[in-house]
Amino acid sequence: MSTAASSGSTPASPEPQKPVEQPEATTSAATQPTDDNYKVYRPPKASAPPPSATGDFPEDYFEPTAADLKVAQATLHARTVALQNAPLQTRVMREQKEKAKLERWPNTTIRVRFNDQTQLEKVFPSSSKIRAVYAFVRGSLREDVKPIKFILSQSPPLRDLKVSDAAVRDLTLAQLQLAPSSVLLLRFEDDALNHSNVPAPLAANVLEQAIDLPPPPSYDDKGKSSPLASSSSRTLASSSSQPAAAPGEKKVPKWLKLGKK
Numbered sequence: 318m319s320t321a322a323s324s325g326s327t328p329a330s331p332e333p334q335k336p337v338e339q340p341e342a343t344t345s346a347a348t349q350p351t352d353d354n355y356k357v358y359r360p361p362k363a364s365a366p367p368p369s370a371t372g373d374f375p376e377d378y379f380e381p382t383a384a385d386l387k388v389a390q391a392t393l394h395a396r397t398v399a400l401q402n403a404p405l406q407t408r409v410m411r412e413q414k415e416k417a418k419l420e421r422w423p424n425t426t427i428r429v430r431f432n433d434q435t436q437l438e439k440v441f442p443s444s445s446k447i448r449a450v451y452a453f454v455r456g457s458l459r460e461d462v463k464p465i466k467f468i469l470s471q472s473p474p475l476r477d478l479k480v481s482d483a484a485v486r487d488l489t490l491a492q493l494q495l496a497p498s499s500v501l502l503l504r505f506e507d508d509a510l511n512h513s514n515v516p517a518p519l520a521a522n523v524l525e526q527a528i529d530l531p532p533p534p535s536y537d538d539k540g541k542s543s544p545l546a547s548s549s550s551r552t553l554a555s556s557s558s559q560p561a562a563a564p565g566e567k568k569v570p571k572w573l574k575l576g577k578k
Contacts, residue, residue, distance in 0.1 A: 355453070357519070357527040360434035381473075389473045418491045419443050425490045426498040429454055429469065432510075435517035436500075436530065443491040448480050450490075454503065462518040465510070469501045 381389070427450050428438040439453055447469070455463055470477045478493065478501065480486045490496055505511055510518060517524075 355437065355439040355457075357523055358436040358438065358530040359527045361530050385473060393474055415489075415491065418496065422491065422497040425496040427490070427495065428498070428500045429503050430500055431503055431517035431519075432513050433515060433517055434513070435519070435527070437517075437519070437523075441490060443496045444489050446487070446489060447478050447485055447493065450501070451480055457519055457523045459518045459520050462505075462510070466506045468504045468506075470504060471495075471499065471501055 422443050424440050425443045425445075426438065426440050428436050429450070430436050437454065437457060439450075441449055441453075450469065454467070454469070468477055468479060478485050485493065509515070
């Protein structure tokens with residue numbers, strides 16, 4: 318009896334409450350852009366739909382013109398010469414060159430272009446690695462697209478900037494010749510996302526900040542004269558200031574005149 322009474326008088330201790338689990342959205346939010354120091358540009362508006370809206374590009378669209386080949390050849394030659402001369406530079410010379418480049422361009426503007434012409438822009442320190450650009454782009458994608466691998470490249474000529482490439486991942490943006498600004502093309506491993514009629518798979522909060530792409534500067538203003546026009550006007554003015562030769566008079570070079578004296 319006494320044992321039962323004592324056990325009945327003792328209040329039962331309350332069970333400890335389990336901590337409330339946070340929703341998974343907080344975990345995914347960490348992968349979203351952590352600041353607003355980026356811009357999103359909508360695809361440029363055109364009066365006529367692009368060829369890819371009704372079908373694939375024609376085969377001749379991908380054939381480079383003579384001007385494209387000339388620019389690509391010049392760029393490739395410059396890179397080849399730079400690689401050939403690189404062993405001749407001492408470590409101190411390379412460090413001084415890199416330091417001068419960072420002082421001149423401390424920041425690098427990277428604009429990533431999707432296949433539908435949507436562009437994602439952010440400013441990075443020129444000392445950053447290419448993995449920082451990959452992390453920013455991946456954090457801007459939709460949740461269902463984030464697991465899909467993609468490659469950032471530069472063209473022309475086509476150059477893949479893969480993080481798995483040891484010659485790329487250990488270099489800064491300045492060393493990759495991306496400073497002060499560069500446009501990178503994005504290519505998914507899932508080819509279904511690479512069509513130009515597929516909207517850029519960006520997160521909803523990123524697309525909400527999209528703005529129109531600023532128009533390129535116009536050089537057709539009447540109030541502004543082009544450098545070519547100004548140089549030609551100076552040439553005309555200088556030629557008009559010189560005395561005209563009399564008709565029938567032969568022009569004699571100045572050095573011949575001096576020799577006749």
